[in-house]
Amino acid sequence: MPTQPESDVQASEDAFRTEVRQFLAAHFPAELSGTGNMLAGLDGPTNETPVQKKWREAVGERGWGTPTWPKEYGGGGLTKGQARIIEHEFAKVGAYNPIGGMGVMMFGPTLLEYGDEKQKLEHIPPICRGEIRWCQGYSEPNAGSDLANLQTFAVDKGDHYLVNGQKTWTSGGQWADKCFAIVRTDRSDKHKGISFMLIDMDAPGVEVRPITMISGTSPFCETFFTDVKVPKENLVGREGQGWTIGKRLLQHERTNISGGGRLAGMMGQSLADVAKKYCETGGDGALVNKVLRDKIADFEIRSNSFLLTARRAVEESKAQGGVSEISSVLKKVGTKLAQERSELLIEIRGLQGLGWEGDEFGDDELEDVRGWLFGKAATIYGGSTEVQNNIIAKRVLGMLDHQ
Ligand SMILES: Cc1cc2nc3c(=O)[nH]c(=O)nc-3n(C[C@H](O)[C@H](O)[C@H](O)COP(=O)(O)OP(=O)(O)OC[C@H]3O[C@@H](n4cnc5c(N)ncnc54)[C@H](O)[C@@H]3O)c2cc1C
Incomplete structure (x- = not known):
């Protein structure tokens, strides 16, 4: 592949830097300067003020909170160099990246790799706009370090799975809209019997109970699934590919x-x-x-x-x-x-x-x-x-x- 001459790279980076500065001048509210990235936390946009919301929407619309993710799914479609320019220019004016949480940190990149086109189009854009809070349904009372021992079971019911079981230590479970979970679909093989699926936290049969930590806060929960219907289209990858x-x-x-x-x-x-x-x-x-x-x-x-x-x-x-x-x-x-x-x-x-x-x-x-x-x-x-x-x-x- 032909490489771009260094002077061209420099010129396009300079132009992009100007664009970022103009964006900040137009959209970043000075009153948020130096404040932390609270909205990237577990409760996501739960308690945001109108000013914080506007800032999140401005960044989300451009995909600059997930700068290197593909543009067709709502990311910035930018190069690593451009992403560093955003980071640098934001830091200079004390601006935080308002897009974050588990969707950005772990679920999004995994879905981009293993999800089908429909799943990517449905789930990635709201992550890039910081609209959806995801939680992680992995650990169970007898499956922490030995995670593959998990017992939450999903029975195939034709067009959907019926999920029963318990997860624990679900960070942000009480605020989350959706959960990416690993569940058992086959008891005959410890690792190959695991599948990866997406569960709506407001689906009937999902119950969360917050647990108080030593620091005095309750950022995580026990999560119970009782006869929860999960549509087949929420299976990521193949059945048995969850591990x-x-x-x-x-x-x-x-x-x-x-x-x-x-x-x-x-x-x-x-x-x-x-x-x-x-x-x-x-x-x-x-x-x-x-x-x-x-x-x-x-x-x-x-x-x-x-x-x-x-x-x-x-x-x-x-x-x-x-x-x-x-x-x-x-x-x-x-x-x-x-x-x-x-x-x-x-x-x-x-x-x-x-x-x-x-x-x-x-x-x-x-x-x-x-x-x-x-x-x-x-x-x-x-x-x-x-x-x-x-x-x-x-x-x-x-x-x-x-x-
Ligand atoms: C703040 C917090 C947030 C969390 N958030 C989530 C979440 O959102 N979703 C989720 O699914 N889980 C979450 N977890 C759970 C976390 O992943 C588990 O706590 C962790 O994997 C350990 O499992 P366990 O607690 O069952 O401990 P155990 O597996 O029972 O381990 C107990 C001790 O034994 C040691 N041990 C176990 N097996 C071995 C071995 N083979 N070799 C050497 N030592 C071993 C461990 O290191 C540990 O010290 C969270 C935990 C915490 C503390």
């Missing part, structure tokens, strides 16, 4: 959890700046406590190296056709670093870093304590660290027989 599709989705999930996820989000706040606020500094402005100084420097070096490595690994995987088992390495290391960072914040703040409520604590202090506790879950969800170790041993290092 392959489901594992692929987990690679997207793990890449997102680590690569650009929690840790990257945290790095906006400089640990050194926080430390200078809480700890004694000398005449040169440096921290007097040399041990703490060393710990912060060591952490910043390792985490920044990790983020660069993660970025490179993700780009390399994409160039080779998508995410890969490297996602397990990224998830293992990225979640550990995020936990380390939360611990360091507490060490820096001392007792002031352990408040649960009360006027003597600032909002950021209270938020970070909850983040520290929630962060404990990061080495569990998306597959525990021990499970990642098994995958790395088997599939990355080839230390054990494949199964």
Whole structure:
């Protein structure tokens, strides 16, 4: 394929940068500058204000929240270079990407790979516009690390399946419109008896019960399916292909959890700046406590190296056709670093870093304590660290027989 001369690439990137700046000037409300991407959270557009809604719609209409996804399904149809320009220009004015959630992180890319044309046309555009909230129906009371042990069963009833069973730890289940689920369609084969299907959360027979977490919030649920009718057209791929599709989705999930996820989000706040606020500094402005100084420097070096490595690994995987088992390495290391960072914040703040409520604590202090506790879950969800170790041993290092 002929390559574009470098000067042409530069000119078209410059033109695109101007377009993004004009778009921001016309559509990004200054009052949202610096606010977080709350709408990409589990509750999606549940509580958005009219101003947030307008911003979501403006970005969604252009497909710029999912910039590299195909245009025919509502994505931006842009190159990686253009996507980076959007990221960069948005960051410069403190604009968040209002399109997100599980649809963007894991379900969309999986459906683009395994869905049929009708499914893609139906489900991808609303994800690109941030209109639909998806939840993940994988784990069950006896199927977490050993996910293929799942027992939720779908009986073939001709034009539909009748689904019965229980899922658990369904993040955002109480707000979700739809659920991508792996269910059993055949009991005779542990892995080949699993199918991947899409279930409406408001279908008769679906019930959710929120579970309260240690951080005090209830972002996830038990989900019960009792005689839930699922149309045959909601089966993704072939019957029995669910384990392959489901594992692929987990690679997207793990890449997102680590690569650009929690840790990257945290790095906006400089640990050194926080430390200078809480700890004694000398005449040169440096921290007097040399041990703490060393710990912060060591952490910043390792985490920044990790983020660069993660970025490179993700780009390399994409160039080779998508995410890969490297996602397990990224998830293992990225979640550990995020936990380390939360611990360091507490060490820096001392007792002031352990408040649960009360006027003597600032909002950021209270938020970070909850983040520290929630962060404990990061080495569990998306597959525990021990499970990642098994995958790395088997599939990355080839230390054990494949199964
Ligand atoms: C905050 C949060 C959100 C979640 N959201 C969702 C969601 O939206 N949808 C969903 O389907 N699930 C979700 N999960 C569930 C998550 O995927 C499971 O918790 C996880 O896979 C572990 O399964 P389990 O809890 O059943 O633990 P178990 O599988 O019972 O594991 C218990 C312990 O044993 C260890 N262990 C188990 N097997 C092995 C092994 N073979 N080798 C070494 N160690 C092993 C594990 O590492 C763990 O420490 C969420 C979990 C959390 C904490």
